[in-house]
Amino acid sequence: MNAVVARLVVQRLGIMLISLLIVAFAVFFATEMLPGDVAQILLGQSATPQAVAALRTAMHLDQPAILRFVYWLGGLVSGDLGRSYANNMDVAALISGRLTNSLQLAGVTTLFSVPIALCLGITAAMFRGSLYDRIVSIVTVSVISIPEFMVATVAVLVFAVYLRWLPALSIADQVHGIGELLRIYAMPVITLSFVVSAQMIRMTRAAVIDTLNTPYVEMALLKGASRRRMVLSHALPNALGPIANAVALSLSYLLGGVIIVETIFNYPGVAKLMVDAVSTRDLPLIQSCAMIFCVCYLLLILIADVIAIISNPRLRNR
């Protein structure tokens, strides 16, 4: 790693801390705005004012919320995510397993969808204007315009209910070995790929076409280079920056945005955890999830920017 990248990374990590602080405050105020608090929600229909007050005292929730929030922030500095209000478990313990699941799903989806999306985007750019290009672009838009829950449900109906090839539920900790991994992840991964690929395909295509119009690609043509060479060897390296950015933005969806997939396939990930946390007003848990989403998002953007720099010697050697 060279100086430019190192400086960018250091600077971004600094900014990340500030962003996290902003997010923490925003989430805190947002949560405060929601009706009801943990005690009230845990008691549900039996929440009489006295019961709520007593439970609040019992749960040490009688301090002002802002104070509890500040304590939580203090704990965060020392790496302590706090305890969940809803079930008094350590938030870190509550999250770790689920985060692993989410990262696994996101990872498998990335491994699956990114190469396919890049291939489609690049080939569509290569044969711009051809029938192939048109089909790819229409199919891309159709694919994202089908709601996610529908894709997932159709997949379950076909592969799990009628054909019985795959399990309808993806229970992450049953994975032993590659065959099982494929069986269990197949449907969630396909569903998610449908959602995230379109943007990657379109942006890749646009970025490659953009660089295909440059004089150095025309020069390659005049050197006798084949279309393949023009695209892969000349256009692509220069389009890497924008492509990495588009990929990063699409992938950032894979952590917090997959609630529907987690619900339908009963996959225990952090998106559902966050929803649970919101519905129980479990502030430490909400905060921790929000921090995770934010860190992942900023990291993805950072990685994209680093790729852009590394792929561009002009920036790399500044």
Place this chain on the structure above:
Amino acid sequence: RATRAFADTPKSGGSMTAAGWSSSTADTLDPAKASLSTDYVRCCAFYNRLTFLGEDGNVAMELADKVETSDGKSWTVTLKPDVTFHDGKKLTPEDVVFSLNRLKDPATGSKVQAIAKQFASVKKVDAKTVEIVLEAPNADLPIILALHHFMIVADGTTDFSKGNGTGAFKCQTFEPGVRSVGVKNENYWKPQLPHLDSFEFIAISDDTARVNALLSGDIALAASINPRALRRLDNVGGVTVSKTTSGNYTDLNVRLDLSPGDKAGFVEGLKYLVNREVIQRSVMRDLAVIANDQPVSPNDRYYNKDLKPKAHDPEKAKHLFKKAGLLGQSIPIVASDAATASVDMATVVQQAGSEIGMPFEVKRVPSDGYWSKYWLKAPVHFGNINPRPTPDILFSLLYASDAPWNESQYKSERFDKMLLEARGMLDDTKRKAIYGDMQTMISDEAGTIIPVWISNVDALSSKLKGLKPNPLGGMMGYAFAEYVWLDS
């Protein structure tokens, strides 16, 4: 028939997965805090109650050998001998005293604190007897003790995550919001039970996904399925359906102390406007029984058979709205997915209203926060009430002047007096008469419109045997795990 008898002979062994419809990080193994079906299922598997309600609605004994009283106020409970907790500790009266007393303590966060308040004292008498003294006589105590929250936990328990009870299964895994696994308690005090070696319980909140998981064989029991999935289940082999008509209902509440509910005629008009038949047939797909605006279910022995539901009569409704001076005024109805089928019911009312020139405006609000923000508060809104085992509980919870959940702010001194009177009454015939009158009062005077009783439908693999309906709710009153077996 021979085959049938053969099929009905319980088989031991095997494991199964069942799915409820909701779970979250707030899942708990503390019976006092249990709030969702998933909690009840777990509690039933890991703990026992002193009594329980059988499929016929009659009280049976579980951990208690006997529950006796002479005046309805002071009760003695004799415990069964030789019952042990999962950790090997013997069941003692101290456990019962601890379990019941903590329900009273507001700091516990108990769901039944309002009911447990009537325990004036719970005391150990001797090595196998506990004495419960009530604030006032209540003939229903044995039924109250059958509620899921009244499970007996070991004395002094503070950490409930182990699920240390006397129940048929030992808790092996408990991940809130994800799943729980129970393995057979080999030392279970009930002979021959449970049949299963282990069972796993998860929740699939998406209705379609739950049915699909059953159809694909991933789970053996899908609780509370959508009525619209029935047609699908009819056409496939290997799946059966278990219906329970219980006391669950979704009601349209009009607060009598706020406009428009305070205008005479409005509530009555609404009762005539609600098309119960359409709700039963279209919204509930016939998995419902038409109800008569009061909370005691037809299964209950105190049900007043003579009280007829109001017929759908738009003209009469129109007349009544006009009388209330509200005809033509747009009135919001708050509905939410939090209250089962309430959005669809609201649109039925809305449509009926639009045909007589009464524009209702459906306000769908998020399920999130519904119970704290809208329920009991909005002038016209929906509620959803789970079955309760006795009219006394229902009335004191929902209709007494000081009831915590007085959905329509119904206030009647006469009603309150009748409630107290009936509670301590050990004579069943008189009690029935009083309860009958009270049902009529609610139906005519309160602002709660209860159009139908909602049946609960569980779908199960036909390999799963032994599941019977129970008045406490679906999945055999949530206690299926102990009783079902797998037929290979």
Place this chain on the structure above:
Amino acid sequence: MSNIVEIRNLRVKAKTDSGRVVEIIKGVDLEIAKGEVVALIGESGSGKTTIALTLLGHTRSGCSIASGSVTVDGRDTVAMSEAERRRFRGTTVAYVPQSAAAAFNPSKTIMDQVVEVARIHDLMPAAVARQKAVELFRALVLPDPETIGARYPHQVSGGQLQRLAAAMALIGDPQVMVFDEPTTALDVTTQIEVLRAFKAVLRDRGMAGIYVSHDLAVVAQIADRIVVLKDGEVQEVGTTEAVVNHPSHDYTRALISAFHPQAKSSPPSDAAAPAAPILQVKSLMAGYGAMGQDGLPKYVVLKDVDLTLERGRSLGIIGESGSGKSTLARAIAGLLPPAAGQIEMNGKALAGGVRQRSKEELRRLQIVFQLADTALNPNKPVGAILARPLFFYHAMRGAARAAEVDRLLDMVRLPKALKYRLPSELSGGQKQRVNFARALAAKPDLILCDEITSALDTVVAAAVLELLDELQRELGLTYMFISHDLSTVEAICDRVAVMYEGAKVEEMPTSRMKSGAEHPYSRLLISSVPQLDTGWLDGLDDDPLLRSAMADRRAAERWAVARRQRS
């Protein structure tokens, strides 16, 4: 003697977006003998590049060959299949582009791109290709021939890049080289080196070449024959000697007479009143990058520059590429707030940044940028571009404004109909005139002209210069005229300042430029201007002064590159 290239009745058509088909090459015949270099000259838009590209069987998108044949080495590039063309390109015909800076892929090393032809056509093993490339670098007198290939395009200077582009073309040992204005973007000192390198290589290998340019003096040094084009048709063909000395066609004659622009006619009020300075620059320091602790930016470009511009006069700024000419203009215009020093206009100090200056101050001082391509918003028609300053400064609207736009177009000798076009539909000269007209629209006192004629052919450039002169006389404008083309400066300026490495090294009246320059760099610069004389370039080797100056320069260049790589 057999011809290696024969173009017969070539017609190229282009389709415009309204579907109209226009012919851009209208039946051209052309032949090139083995070992012969033929120059294509003609004004911008005359079809030079289009013809050159047909030798490789290529047309730019939107264009296509309508009819005719282009036979190279006995094969017709028009009739070939695409696969055949691919094999043909780089091996039989090779192309050296107009802007090498744009033609190099910024993300690949130079070596990779130079040997790419060999790899594509599988001409030789990689190691051999590299060896050959190094030899070519040496033959093209590039510094550090062994290691220069490992650099990226942005790490070498423009002149070097142009030579590297030639190496890239030569690696496949083509029989025909196509040079498309390979020196237009270079300053004179660099141009000489590149020209010499090209000439040597072509001569050594006996290659045939087609050399596209609009600069007659350059062409005179390198070509055996000259073909003069206009509007897609051949106007005149002849040996270089003949065309340069006895042009027969009007256009050629215009080209040649434009080469010797009229020297600046002294302003009428010259001696009478010593004109008050309109702009004074006092010990100006400016640069790029973050401000350091000493109050100076990280890269200081301008070092202590003093300048005085007198009203109604023109000051020329000359200097090699990177010497800070544009930076000076940017600092004066307020685009680059100075780190130290002062700029005064009409005796009043100007604020450093654009935002602090008043609208009136901004109006009086206009800047015209070097690259007309990027200085015009590609999405606005010419009319709108010109109308904006009229509205902005003078609140003109409606018919008055339309009339004024017409007048401005007229002033810069452009047809009125042009106002409906987008900049991309204009030729380079037209764009530059629009660019200039926009500055005029503000009715300024002072115009900073940054290389406004360097992309234009001599005829057009001469016309623009004449226009500048005329406007100065009519409107009393003051110019600061930046250029690396000394004859241009000579034509328009009263005084000239020489910049070298960010400092003003010398200032003198234009009339003394040829004789009175004292600073060695000024002298090198002045003697590098090509002459319209076929023997000029070859005669240079005998000039000892130039040779030593060149040697110094090369050392300095090496040092500069090394420094750039370190930082």
Place this chain on the structure above:
Amino acid sequence: MSSTVSSARGLGLRINIVGAIGAAIILFWVAVAILAPLIAPYPVGKIVAFDYFQPMSSSFWMGTDYLGRDMLSRIMMGARYTVGISLAGVTLACFLGVTLGMIAAVVGGWFDLILSRFLDAFNSIPSLLFGLVIVAGVGSSLTVLIVTLALIYAPGSYRFARALAVNVNAMDFVTVARVRGEGIVYMVREEIFPNIIGPVLADFGLRFVFIVLLLSGLSFLGLGVQPPQADWGALVRENLDGLSYGAPAVVFPSLAIASLTISVNMLIDNLPYRIRDRGE
């Protein structure tokens, strides 16, 4: 590109066949949306058949939904919400995002840094939480829904537009305008915007698709469209049970969504262009 070219010479516009088909479908849906109350055969909320998920029939052209309501009427009325709200939402989102992005690029410096980081942070707040807060804080109406949709999608649009605008901002013609003393509004509107409009429109197309889908998610949170009305996404969602019966109630709204989103993108990829008089 497409060989057949149809043109509207009267307007001086020209559009190719693919773009024309896209435009025609969009116009069709806009017309349906406008005329829906007049042409819908039944009231949206009326249960017209006791049977649910009925197949297509002569009285119910698109079958019935899960309650036995007429699907054709529901889709027609749904067009009002899907077409109207999505277009308004995406337009507002892109307007906000693109404007701020361009301003950030032109102004640069601290303004840019702070705005960018702030919007990045905003972007990582889950939209569910955001939606809930909105409902809790400001209540629910169509306007609120549109603004919420816009706020959710504006940061992405901002990032995209800013990256493009930064490149344009480095061009000389922008500098020329700056030296002229132009204000920020002119710079952004006249100099930057026309030069990024192409990619911005392509982005608009994708965002439109996402918004159509997000709409149904938000109406389930109680934001905006209220029963018995439903946007198309909500129609698909509420009739999803019908999927296993192949019910038209779930197929038709899906087709409607696909036809609208695809045609918007088709139109954007093949926008009509003006035949300009270039004076020759």
